[in-house]
Amino acid sequence: MKYFEIRSDLPDDEKLYGVVIYNEKRDEYLVELPEDLEYKDAPILLDKAIIDGTYTLGPRVSHLWIEQRVVPIDRQNIGSILNAAKLDEYNEFELLKHADGRCAQDDFYLKPIPAKAMPIDICSRLAKRIKDYVLLPDLKIIVFFRNGETRLCDLNKLQDKYFWINYLTINENFYYSLHLVTSGYGIAWDEKRFISCEELYSIGKQQDITYDMFKTFIYQRTISTTGVCDALDCSRQNVNDLMKRDKLHSVKDLDNTKMFLKSEIDERMG
Structure with missing residues (x-):
């Protein structure tokens, strides 16, 4: 996971306008807005979330905002731009980093931060x-x-x-x-x-969990070793190695397979 603050180039502007979270494995973006950000100050396209009373932008809107800040692949001089960025092929995220997320339509840019530097109000949402x-x-x-x-x-x-x-x-x-x-x-x-x-x-x-809910959970949210291999595109040997290294945990061992929680597999996939 990569984290970036949305900041402004305007003089003496120390306001935080949001945090961009990038999942490299899924090539997916999310934007979190600080709770004290007013609608009039929010970046265009992200401001609608404040009207809706939510401060988490989904992958679609977040990516639309990111797209506006990256040179499009059909730009006439894209070859020169890729050379300047030292890229052999078009890569949206690398181009975003290369330009610090700046674009001609506003004064915002992206500043890389470690996960531990996330603002307190945004961290509270993590729970x-x-x-x-x-x-x-x-x-x-x-x-x-x-x-x-x-x-x-x-x-x-x-x-x-x-x-x-x-x-x-x-x-x-x-x-x-x-x-x-x-x-x-x-x-x-x-x-x-x-x-x-x-x-x-x-x-x-x-909600207290009923027996029927529990059965539904088992049906929907557990996965066999074969399913894990398919999801992670790996062999059974790799799965066993992950378990030995305490990176993966089975919830039940059967004669010919093991059962895992899908949520743990999802976490490994990003």
């Missing part, structure tokens, strides 16, 4: 990141948060905000294609359909 989940068939989802809480989240409560929620269950395969976004910052069905961990936490109610 509300998603550790795992169980998707139920009626637009409800059990969410296990990293602060130890388990909440039942009714997605119907977000229908006024996200019209597409009404259509999620039309296609069962699509409905259950839900996945965790970078490091548990939210859930998504595709790049346009994203719900942040912050939003899920706010609509969720504390």
Whole structure:
């Protein structure tokens, strides 16, 4: 993971305008805005989140903002630009770093920071990141948060905000294609359909796990050794080596396979 502060080149401007989080494995961006940032000061395109009452921007909007700050691949002099950046081929993230995320439309730039330098208000959101989940068939989802809480989240409560929620269950395969976004910052069905961990936490109610919910969790969120090999594109020998090095942990050992939590595999994938 790479972290960048959004700063301004304007004289005497020490304000923090956000943090860009880049997941190298997934080639995915997220933007976190500080809670004291006002709508009038926020970078264009990112300001809508403040109106919506959320400070976590999903992968789609975050990437749209990043795209505006990178030389497009069809630029007439792209060869010279790549040479100047010492790149053999077009690489969006490397070009973003090379130009410090600057663009002609505003005064913002990106400043690399270590993870431990994340602002306190943004760090507090990290406790509300998603550790795992169980998707139920009626637009409800059990969410296990990293602060130890388990909440039942009714997605119907977000229908006024996200019209597409009404259509999620039309296609069962699509409905259950839900996945965790970078490091548990939210859930998504595709790049346009994203719900942040912050939003899920706010609509969720504390939930005790029933037996049926537990069975659903086992069915949805565990994976065999073969599935791990496919997900990580590695051999069984590699899986065993990860276990020996305490990098991977099985939850049950069977005669011909082992069972793992999908959330741990997702974490390794980024």
